[in-house]
Amino acid sequence: MKIDSIDFFYLSMPEVLDIGDGSQDALLVRVTANGHTGWGECEAAPLPSIASLICPMSHSACKPVAASVLGQTLDSPQDIVRINRLVRQNSMDLLQADHTLSGIDTALWDLLGKCCDQPVYRLLGYERACSKTPYASVLFGDTPQKTLEKARGIRAQGFRAAKFGWGAFGQRSVQDDADLVVAAREGLGQEAILCVDAGTVWGEDVDAARARLKVLQDCRVTWLEEPFHTGALSAYRTLAAESGPVRLAGGEGSHTEYMAQAMIDYGGLGFVQIDVGRVGGITAAKRVADYAAAKGVTFVNHTFTSHLALSASLQPYAGLRDYVLCEYPVELKPLAYEMTVEHLSPDADGTLQLPERPGLGLTPDTDALQKYLVDVQITVQGKILYRTPRF
Amino acid sequence: MKIDSIDFFYLSMPEVLDIGDGSQDALLVRVTANGHTGWGECEAAPLPSIASLICPMSHSACKPVAASVLGQTLDSPQDIVRINRLVRQNSMDLLQADHTLSGIDTALWDLLGKCCDQPVYRLLGYERACSKTPYASVLFGDTPQKTLEKARGIRAQGFRAAKFGWGAFGQRSVQDDADLVVAAREGLGQEAILCVDAGTVWGEDVDAARARLKVLQDCRVTWLEEPFHTGALSAYRTLAAESGPVRLAGGEGSHTEYMAQAMIDYGGLGFVQIDVGRVGGITAAKRVADYAAAKGVTFVNHTFTSHLALSASLQPYAGLRDYVLCEYPVELKPLAYEMTVEHLSPDADGTLQLPERPGLGLTPDTDALQKYLVDVQITVQGKILYRTPRF
Numbered sequence: 001m002k003i004d005s006i007d008f009f010y011l012s013m014p015e016v017l018d019i020g021d022g023s024q025d026a027l028l029v030r031v032t033a034n035g036h037t038g039w040g041e042c043e044a045a046p047l048p049s050i051a052s053l054i055c056p057m058s059h060s061a062c063k064p065v066a067a068s069v070l071g072q073t074l075d076s077p078q079d080i081v082r083i084n085r086l087v088r089q090n091s092m093d094l095l096q097a098d099h100t101l102s103g104i105d106t107a108l109w110d111l112l113g114k115c116c117d118q119p120v121y122r123l124l125g126y127e128r129a130c131s132k133t134p135y136a137s138v139l140f141g142d143t144p145q146k147t148l149e150k151a152r153g154i155r156a157q158g159f160r161a162a163k164f165g166w167g168a169f170g171q172r173s174v175q176d177d178a179d180l181v182v183a184a185r186e187g188l189g190q191e192a193i194l195c196v197d198a199g200t201v202w203g204e205d206v207d208a209a210r211a212r213l214k215v216l217q218d219c220r221v222t223w224l225e226e227p228f229h230t231g232a233l234s235a236y237r238t239l240a241a242e243s244g245p246v247r248l249a250g251g252e253g254s255h256t257e258y259m260a261q262a263m264i265d266y267g268g269l270g271f272v273q274i275d276v277g278r279v280g281g282i283t284a285a286k287r288v289a290d291y292a293a294a295k296g297v298t299f300v301n302h303t304f305t306s307h308l309a310l311s312a313s314l315q316p317y318a319g320l321r322d323y324v325l326c327e328y329p330v331e332l333k334p335l336a337y338e339m340t341v342e343h344l345s346p347d348a349d350g351t352l353q354l355p356e357r358p359g360l361g362l363t364p365d366t367d368a369l370q371k372y373l374v375d376v377q378i379t380v381q382g383k384i385l386y387r388t389p390r391f
Numbered sequence: 392m393k394i395d396s397i398d399f400f401y402l403s404m405p406e407v408l409d410i411g412d413g414s415q416d417a418l419l420v421r422v423t424a425n426g427h428t429g430w431g432e433c434e435a436a437p438l439p440s441i442a443s444l445i446c447p448m449s450h451s452a453c454k455p456v457a458a459s460v461l462g463q464t465l466d467s468p469q470d471i472v473r474i475n476r477l478v479r480q481n482s483m484d485l486l487q488a489d490h491t492l493s494g495i496d497t498a499l500w501d502l503l504g505k506c507c508d509q510p511v512y513r514l515l516g517y518e519r520a521c522s523k524t525p526y527a528s529v530l531f532g533d534t535p536q537k538t539l540e541k542a543r544g545i546r547a548q549g550f551r552a553a554k555f556g557w558g559a560f561g562q563r564s565v566q567d568d569a570d571l572v573v574a575a576r577e578g579l580g581q582e583a584i585l586c587v588d589a590g591t592v593w594g595e596d597v598d599a600a601r602a603r604l605k606v607l608q609d610c611r612v613t614w615l616e617e618p619f620h621t622g623a624l625s626a627y628r629t630l631a632a633e634s635g636p637v638r639l640a641g642g643e644g645s646h647t648e649y650m651a652q653a654m655i656d657y658g659g660l661g662f663v664q665i666d667v668g669r670v671g672g673i674t675a676a677k678r679v680a681d682y683a684a685a686k687g688v689t690f691v692n693h694t695f696t697s698h699l700a701l702s703a704s705l706q707p708y709a710g711l712r713d714y715v716l717c718e719y720p721v722e723l724k725p726l727a728y729e730m731t732v733e734h735l736s737p738d739a740d741g742t743l744q745l746p747e748r749p750g751l752g753l754t755p756d757t758d759a760l761q762k763y764l765v766d767v768q769i770t771v772q773g774k775i776l777y778r779t780p781r782f
Binding site for chain 1: 438441451623652766
């Protein structure tokens with residue numbers, strides 16, 4: 001079959017707050033081929049991604065993403081790999097294209113899975129999807145007390161792992177940070193897995209990160225995530241050599257498999273975190289998962305948005321039984337929760353299972369999403385290149 | 392002073408061809424502060440970059456670029472460094488932002504130079520701008536004969552160095568490629584410096600690149616540029632270990648200093664090529680130049696567009712006397728040539744000198760550019776967020 005259409009839907013909460021919560025807007029992707037429909041999501045700024053889909057060509061290596069997808073043959077996983085490569089070549093100098101490709105690639109896997117009546121992970125070569133241990137992914141509370149209460153709430157919900165991040169962490173004194181981490185550990189109890197996400201707050205300042213190592217070690221934190229910018233390899237490696245049992249995690253900013261591989265090879269990571277909605281879709285994420293497995297670094301999804309994105313992010317390592325942890329956002333804005341009719345919920349024993357249904361196994365709730373749809377129009381030389389499509 | 396305005400001008404040739412010529416469109420940036428004006432250029436897809444300037448915020452680390460620039464204090468080079476860092480933090484998850492920042496950062500240096508009545512290189516700490524040896528940067532001819540004629544023309548113009556790239560090179564047989572390279576060497580004569588640019592044609596296929604090494608060595612090619620994708624570190628390093636006197640060049644795809652540093656540290660490069668219009672502006676390019684110098688890798692500009700971009704790209708290594716080569720595009724489309732009133736032309740002895748004038752030392756020819764201006768309007772929720780400004 002041939003790819004007939006690509007539609008981008010920009011969705012947003014009525015109000016977007018200046019906080020580290022990526023679930024406040026979304027870019028939903030619909031692809032159709034021969035009457036079949038696939039859905040994906042870009043973890044990306046919607047408007048620049050829309051522009052990269054439909055912009056005029058600048059030169060042979062700076063084409064709009066749609067030019068390398070529309071009309072392409074889609075009959076097998078190899079076709080998706082080929083289309084992925086084509087976009088990278090033809091849009092090499094269009095930076096935003098990698099994020100845009102990510103949602104399209106994901107939608108292609110969903111579409112192909114539905115055509116073949118197979119879950120995506122099976123198309124990727126996994127016999128079955130192993131159950132994962134979701135960690136509740138939340139922002140730090142503004143105070144130690146609020147963090148303590150959040151942590152207790154997470155434990156009460158049955159989670160066996162949690163990650164606290166962003167907010168005030170790293171912004172004030174070392175003692176302030178210590179108080180937050182101690183509160184998280186106390187609220188979570190001694191048994192649970194605790195991770196901490198610094199959200200790149202220290203840039204490449206190893207000293208600032210180093211000053212927090214002791215409390216992280218004392219509180220038996222499993223990983224310190226993103227102390228530095230993605231790609232600041234030297235800072236990562238230096239800290240990793242000193243962090244002892246607290247391993248470093250990072251890589252969510254990778255928008256190519258090469259960037260993730262560099263973090264694995266030269267950053268001293270214990271955990272590589274990949275966002276399917278950024279790295280180049282399921283195709284690229286699967287490559288990173290294979291590479292990580294070969295190098296003994298643990299692959300973990302990065303997901304802070306909808307359950308459609310969550311399902312997509314779990315497929316690339318669904319069959320890797322030793323990589324049990326998975327990020328599970330628990331503070332979703334209504335937009336992100338209402339994105340899908342079905343949801344992925346932890347079992348009573350605190351584990352998560354991918355659906356056996358075809359494709360990603362989740363259906364966008366287009367009726368519910370109607371109210372979040374952002375009306376956009378882009379006109380170039382008097383010609384409308386983009387107008388918000390209808391569901 | 393405070394930054395009052397940022398204007399983006401999308402310029403394009405009436406027809407954009409599907410060839411590797413980046414001078415067919417442009418994104419010109421104007422920044423004003425307290426009555427002063429600075430100009431820069433993003434080496435980027437114009438429409439997605441415009442969208443990244445003005446898009447609605449997605450979350451605290453995914454803000455439009457303008458939000459971190461407008462209203463900021465600009466009194467010293469340290470202010471530009473601070474604004475650069477602010478954009479990176481606040482737009483961390485907005486991929487296109489790095490290209491967008493690049494043009495703005497460049498315009499800020501131009502503006503500050505004009506205020507201080509100093510060329511930019513002096514603000515960067517260089518006493519004087521050393522003369523460079525421009526290499527004529529052209530596409531391969533479609534046939535060996537056409538390549539031979541191009542090379543003879545370049546020699547006749549007095550250039551002492553040339554680089555041939557893209558076109559058919561790498562796309563057909565090894566013998567076809569050999570014929571092109573031999574023709575380039577023959578036309579250029581034995582004395583001139585010859586470089587070859589593969590334009591990432593082999594992805595990460597080391598074997599394909601290896602098969603071309605012999606003719607490159609036989610023709611005494613100084614560097615083989617971009618055999619692989621930016622960031623395919625392992626492929627670069629493997630080939631570099633076998634390429635002997637033919638050194639590898641690459642890095643133009645770097646949109647952060649970290650990516651360029653990784654290419655220096657782990658790619659086995661002899662030459663790191665930095666595009667000021669992509670890497671994060673003059674601020675980031677200067678950091679890469681310093682890093683390259685410390686690591687013994689030669690810094691070279693990447694420039695395939697206007698002389699405004701050329702001046703910007705030379706400033707970061709203007710004072711590094713040992714790094715003599717510079718890219719000099721000689722097949723500019725009229726739009727790129729007409730971008731500036733003044734031009735940077737090689738002297739009779741084939742060397743190039745940066746102007747002593749304040750800032751970048753070049754004035755955009757806004758009258759001439761009027762005819763290339765692309766009319767764009769972006770509307771979100773009924774509100775016009777961008778409309779092509781007037782010069």
